[in-house]
Amino acid sequence: MAEIFKEFITTFLAGSAGGTACVYAGQPLDTVKVKLQTFPNVYSGTFDCFKTTLKTEGLRGLYKGSVPALVCNVSENAVLFVALGCMKNMIAYITNKQSSNLSNIENACAGSLSSIFSSLVVCPTELVKCRMQAMSELYTTGKLEKPMSPYGVVRSMIKAEGVLSLFNGLTSTWVREMPGYFFFFYGYEFTRNLLTAKGKEKDDIGVVKTAFAGGTAGLCLWVAIFPIDVIKSRIQVMSVAGKQEGFRKTLFHVARHEGIRALYSGLLPTVIRTYPANGALFVTYEYTKDTKQFVNQFSRRPVRRALLYVPGHDVRKVTKIPSLQVDCTVLDCEDGVALDKKDEARSKIAEMYDDIAQKSSCEVGVRINAPSSGLAKNDLEVLFGKVPYPSCLVVPKIDDHHEITWICDTLRDIVLNAILPKQVPPNVIRIIFQIESARGLLGMKESVEAGIASCAKIRCTSQIDGVIFGSDDFCADLGISRTSEAIELMYARQKILTTAKAYGLQAIDMVYIDYKDTDGLRRQSIEGFKMGFTGKQIIHPHQIQTVQDAFIPDSQKIEWALELLKAYDESRKGAFTFQGQMIDLPTILQARNIVNIYKHINEQKKTNAE
Numbered sequence: 001m002a003e004i005f006k007e008f009i010t011t012f013l014a015g016s017a018g019g020t021a022c023v024y025a026g027q028p029l030d031t032v033k034v035k036l037q038t039f040p041n042v043y044s045g046t047f048d049c050f051k052t053t054l055k056t057e058g059l060r061g062l063y064k065g066s067v068p069a070l071v072c073n074v075s076e077n078a079v080l081f082v083a084l085g086c087m088k089n090m091i092a093y094i095t096n097k098q099s100s101n102l103s104n105i106e107n108a109c110a111g112s113l114s115s116i117f118s119s120l121v122v123c124p125t126e127l128v129k130c131r132m133q134a135m136s137e138l139y140t141t142g143k144l145e146k147p148m149s150p151y152g153v154v155r156s157m158i159k160a161e162g163v164l165s166l167f168n169g170l171t172s173t174w175v176r177e178m179p180g181y182f183f184f185f186y187g188y189e190f191t192r193n194l195l196t197a198k199g200k201e202k203d204d205i206g207v208v209k210t211a212f213a214g215g216t217a218g219l220c221l222w223v224a225i226f227p228i229d230v231i232k233s234r235i236q237v238m239s240v241a242g243k244q245e246g247f248r249k250t251l252f253h254v255a256r257h258e259g260i261r262a263l264y265s266g267l268l269p270t271v272i273r274t275y276p277a278n279g280a281l282f283v284t285y286e287y288t289k290d291t292k293q294f295v296n297q298f299s300r301r302p303v304r305r306a307l308l309y310v311p312g313h314d315v316r317k318v319t320k321i322p323s324l325q326v327d328c329t330v331l332d333c334e335d336g337v338a339l340d341k342k343d344e345a346r347s348k349i350a351e352m353y354d355d356i357a358q359k360s361s362c363e364v365g366v367r368i369n370a371p372s373s374g375l376a377k378n379d380l381e382v383l384f385g386k387v388p389y390p391s392c393l394v395v396p397k398i399d400d401h402h403e404i405t406w407i408c409d410t411l412r413d414i415v416l417n418a419i420l421p422k423q424v425p426p427n428v429i430r431i432i433f434q435i436e437s438a439r440g441l442l443g444m445k446e447s448v449e450a451g452i453a454s455c456a457k458i459r460c461t462s463q464i465d466g467v468i469f470g471s472d473d474f475c476a477d478l479g480i481s482r483t484s485e486a487i488e489l490m491y492a493r494q495k496i497l498t499t500a501k502a503y504g505l506q507a508i509d510m511v512y513i514d515y516k517d518t519d520g521l522r523r524q525s526i527e528g529f530k531m532g533f534t535g536k537q538i539i540h541p542h543q544i545q546t547v548q549d550a551f552i553p554d555s556q557k558i559e560w561a562l563e564l565l566k567a568y569d570e571s572r573k574g575a576f577t578f579q580g581q582m583i584d585l586p587t588i589l590q591a592r593n594i595v596n597i598y599k600h601i602n603e604q605k606k607t608n609a610e
């Protein structure tokens with residue numbers, strides 16, 4: 001059910017975005033088309049109409065009716081593309097095929113059927129739009145006493161003839177749309193197939209070819225239905241000056257009195273308009289319909305209670321990932337890989353990533369080498385210069401803010417230059433960076449701010465998700481001797497945690513390298529969770545369960561929090577006593593945190609299981 005809803009939302013959003021792009025790209029020529037269709041004798045041709053409108057009414061005149069056009073196009077395309085999905089599924093069901101494998105004719109039939117639904121939106125909105133676009137002619141030819149606003153047009157129609165008058169021209173809209181959309185989608189799919197290189201998918205033809213296929217779709221539509229559109233525009237515009245004759249009578253009237261040419265009046269601007277307008281429509285639609293990932297991506301950060309490092313060159317360990325019940329795995333190019341194995345690790349990860357990520361229910365990220373190593377750029381190019389690329393990037397040893405800026409800028413350039421010309425980057429890259437030195441700790445606030453600022457330069461490519469405490473390198477940098485209680489690391493842990501939380505980021509605690517000592521690991525994990533860390537790095541599958549159990553509130557705590565929140569709702573007091581303790585807002589907020597963490601983890605478990 002949730003999937004169907006997401007599908008609905010994403011198609012709806014993609015259709016709406018496509019409709020918006022279509023209007024802005026095509027409105028001036030649409031205005032010219034409507035003027036020529038309804039007043040063929042006022043202008044000598046397309047150019048004259050364009051020039052005169054620009055001269056007398058300015059650019060605003062050409063964009064007149066944009067608001068109803070936006071309403072019209074956005075709602076039309078949203079409904080059209082949602083209905084198209086349903087109709088394709090229906091045809092796929094009947095023909096026993098996958099909806100992505102329908103033939104051109106089947107796609108065309110799905111498009112034609114979808115237009116039955118979109119016409120219900122198109123008819124009233126287009127009626128208002130057409131009248132707005134031809135307003136100055138209606139006024140100067142005396143058919144209207146004074147110009148009206150879109151709202152005025154709607155109000156006067158409802159007042160004079162009732163709500164149903166908004167559907168004036170519905171039959172001619174259907175007569176136009178059903179064959180129109182048959183040719184539209186046939187033209188689109190046919191052109192896309194034609195432009196697809198052998199052995200490639202039509203979804204991969206790129207922006208320019210998609211735009212061309214969209215324009216050709218529009219060309220097929222208009223050539224097929226232009227006379228019907230002329231009659232529809234006539235009925236809709238002229239009925240402002242009184243009741244207009246029906247479709248058939250108007251058609252014969254125009255043909256007899258004005259000649260067949262009048263039925264094609266306005267075809268040229270329409271054909272010119274169709275390439276930018278429908279090109280923009282399909283490019284925007286195709287490239288935003290993957291908003292499902294967007295909706296998922298921006299909703300929440302993935303839960304990362306345990307973050308398991310897997311050395312990237314170690315194929316045996318990497319292929320183990322799909323069998324592990326862990327929140328997050330990180331394929332390592334850095335400290336888990338010897339210097340002479342760096343190239344091997346990088347290329348193995350690039351080669352295996354897609355397969356491993358597909359088979360795993362956990363998040364699969366990568367850790368590149370440090371910015372100061374001289375290896376990081378190569379890592380980024382190899383790992384992120386192709387699709388699919390990892391959804392999560394761990395960057396070690398951030399010693400100052402220039403380094404994280406450099407990483408984020410370089411990553412963005414790689415994605416923009418290597419991926420964008422071919423397709424919209426399929427997923428946001430969630431960056432987590434490591435603080436592992438005295439300098440890194442002191443400059444952490446600036447590094448967080450620099451990372452966030454760099455990612456914000458172009459939204460949707462990357463975002464800073466969290467900070468990791470690299471305790472072992474930190475000990476090396478400061479000359480610290482480790483103790484089992486790790487009291488010597490308390491300041492660093494608290495500072496990292498506080499800074500990360502101040503910016504709403506995840507804070508991931510240190511590694512427990514004595515991986516056979518489960519009791520010690522449990523103690524340190526519970527401590528980290530109580531301090532406020534959201535998760536912990538691990539190095540061995542044995543550590544998964546202990547850590548993941550520690551980073552979720554226990555059942556007693558959840559019960560306490562739920563009961564407390566219930567008592568708070570009932571008491572409606574600032575301070576009150578609950579189970580012998582004084583409770584006020586700070587404790588309520590803590591209880592909410594507990595419930596939120598619990599809910600979030602359970603939701604993620606459900607999503608992973610789906």
Ligand SMILES: CCC(=O)SCCNC(=O)CCNC(=O)[C@H](O)C(C)(C)COP(=O)(O)OP(=O)(O)OC[C@H]1O[C@@H](n2cnc3c(N)ncnc32)[C@H](O)[C@@H]1OP(=O)(O)O
Binds near residue numbers: 337511
């Ligand atoms: C401290 C600072 C840091 O930077 S930490 C990050 C860098 N270090 C790392 O990435 C090290 C990751 N861990 C490892 O390489 C191994 O766990 C080490 C510690 C070397 C132990 O490996 P090994 O001797 O194979 O352990 P084992 O025989 O007990 O393994 C049992 C089965 O589990 C597997 N395993 C082990 N570790 C991992 C891992 N990290 N990821 C995935 N699988 C792992 C082993 O391959 C072994 O599987 P199998 O039974 O052979 O099929």
Ligand SMILES: O=CC(=O)O
Binds near residue numbers: 396436469473474
């Ligand atoms: O990278 C991790 C560390 O502990 O050092």
